[in-house]
Amino acid sequence: MSRLPLIQPEDATGPAAELLAGVQRVLGVTPNMAKAMANSAAVLDAYLEFNAALAGGVLPLDVRERIALLVAQENECDYCLSAHSYAASRDAGLDPAELRRVRTGSSADPWVEAILVFAAAVVRCRGDITEQQLRQARSSGLTEQEIAEVVGHVALNVFTNYFNKAADVDIDWPVIRHNH
Numbered sequence: 001m002s003r004l005p006l007i008q009p010e011d012a013t014g015p016a017a018e019l020l021a022g023v024q025r026v027l028g029v030t031p032n033m034a035k036a037m038a039n040s041a042a043v044l045d046a047y048l049e050f051n052a053a054l055a056g057g058v059l060p061l062d063v064r065e066r067i068a069l070l071v072a073q074e075n076e077c078d079y080c081l082s083a084h085s086y087a088a089s090r091d092a093g094l095d096p097a098e099l100r101r102v103r104t105g106s107s108a109d110p111w112v113e114a115i116l117v118f119a120a121a122v123v124r125c126r127g128d129i130t131e132q133q134l135r136q137a138r139s140s141g142l143t144e145q146e147i148a149e150v151v152g153h154v155a156l157n158v159f160t161n162y163f164n165k166a167a168d169v170d171i172d173w174p175v176i177r178h179n180h
Contacts, residue, residue: 001168001170002036002167002168002169002170003167004036004039004167005036005039006169006170007039009030009035012038015041015045019041019044019045020034020035020038020044022048031083031172032079032169032170032171033079033083033160036164036167036169047156047163050152050156050159051156054149054152054156057149058143058146059146059149059150061091061092062088062092062112063115065087065088065092065094066088066102066115066116067115067119067150067154068080068153069084069085069088069099069103070102070116070119070120071119071153071154071157071161072084072157073103073104073179074120074124075158075161076165076178077162079164079165079169079171079173080160080161081103081176081177081178082171082176083171083173085099085176086174102116105117105119105120110140111140111141114136114137114140114141114142115142117136117140118133118136118137118140118147118150119150119153119154121133122151123154123158127151127154134147
């Protein structure tokens with residue numbers, strides 16, 4: 001059971017009500033993560049704004065979902081693994097084999113694999129990457145903009161991973177468990 005109350009859209013007031021209504025309009029559902037974040041409209045708004053800003057970047061949806069899966073696996077966040085496995089297959093068209101590869105930091109696509117290797121380095125080093133890791137990302141073909149956005153996506157997903165783990169948000173997607 002979630003450690004924070006799940007604010008139901010019909011019970012929400014003020015900015016939280018408006019934000020939850022927006023989530024419902026965009027997704028067609030109001031996930032438990034959004035309901036838990038609605039305990040603080042500032043937290044929910046920060047998540048939605050950060051997510052929307054990065055969605056307007058150069059990394060396509062399938063790559064963003066892959067980064068989210070890798071970060072969730074690294075942080076052992078089953079809520080995010082479940083949500084992003086669902087979204088990656090439904091919205092980004094990733095097949096089960098690619099979903100499994102991504103969680104280990106690999107991909108059938110060499111450019112995507114370079115992104116995942118860099119994203120894994122950022123997560124594992126908590127942002128304190130080495131010059132060698134940065135050179136490797138560049139030599140693998142990543143642009144400065146892509147490198148910056150990978151760091152942004154890692155940060156966004158660490159935020160949601162930590163939030164969902166700290167709040168122990170009830171998983172409302174087909175459940176996927178992290179590998180040890």
